Amino acid sequence: MIKTDLLVIGAGPAGLCAAVAAGESGKDVLILERSHTPGGQLVKQTHMFFGSEKQHAATRGFDIASILLDKLNAMSNVRMVTNATVLAAYDDGLWTADILGKYEKIMPQAVVCATGANEKSLAFPGCDLPGVYGAGAVQTLMNQYGVLPAERAVMLGAGNIGLIVSYQLLQAGVKVLAVAEGSARIGGYLVHAAKLRRMGVPIMTAHTVKAAYGKESLEAVTLWALDDKWQGIPGTEITYRADTLCVAVGLSPLSELLWQAGCKMLYVPALGGHVPYRDDNLRTSLPHIFVAGDAAGVEEASSAMVEGTLAGLSAAEYLNAAPADIKERKNDCLSQLAQLRSGHVGERISAGLELARIKEAAGIC
């Protein structure tokens, strides 16, 4: 049995920042990461970040990951284990994990769950053909491993992920035939959309996939226009000879472990799916379990980092190891989050967060 003060699940931006903040308190921190490399989604993000200096704006995602890892490596009380998947949470506070192929039991005093999110899929004829990928999978293949998915791609979804991955496909030498977006408006930042348009990629709003075809793997994709009730309009079909279809239709929080641990959960569409109730300190309905990043509600990497720091500070406080300036630091996190959540996308997220918020007085049990 492994004993630790704090268990951090996941080494993405949220988990790494939580470990840095809690590690500074001197408590023992164990980070378990499923992948063979830490960094979460950051390691495949080649573009510069928005936000402010505190969230490493104008730095590329993969460089942010190595800055955070350097900080952790300098702390002897923080231990990171990769190839380690947390499997389950038990009522008595025990957690289990597959660590390098071995089944292990862990007894932590506190937990920060920073497991990130899962890419959503869509059901359409041919959606299970090899060659139909989550956009994040293609980003992993190209940017982390330097391998192309294939040669001719169609992107589904013009949110930030769809737009950014389309641009990265072009950078890697893949032809992007079209970007289809179901809603009438482009969801992502217009700077990203403009880059694609300048490179001649059509962005078709109010369009979606009708079907994907192929004998053994993807050979063609048919798109069609949608009416204002999101029904396909016969006669508007366009078929592309494509060997790759990337699905970028959103993410849902990977919150199963929290569910299993007994945290009170709520389905919040604006946050991507089921999320735990949490208070302003990112503490769930269970006093020793904290949540941060996409697992708390799908947003982006900048807010995941700030949430990670906040959850790490709160966990240190719970473990009676709060730094002297904890109040100021928490307030700083809260004001950074408020700033990141301004704007029209932020408004929707803030409304979603309000639903899952544990209000001090009311309490949740």
Next chain:
Amino acid sequence: MRINTHPILEFKRGAAVTITFDGKPIEARDNETIAVALHAAGIRNIGRSMNLHRDRGLFCAIGNCSSCMMIVDGVPNVRTCLELCRDGMTVETQHDKGVLA
């Protein structure tokens, strides 16, 4: 196909290793996952659906969806998008729920 020149990225390729996929030798690197090495060799059909036996490819590449499960060194249900290549590794298509040898 492996990317050789990229405007922003430089890829640190690991040591060359050989794995076998359904009996065929495949050149791979020790810092890439099995699914990545198969992709680089042009093999995108890696998983199989259990009931209809339809081919499956990568969907998430980070261990969430189970669409890439294969038999690796005799062990079934290995998520090949997470498992790194090792020299001499045998990788086989899995056609059923899997049984431990």
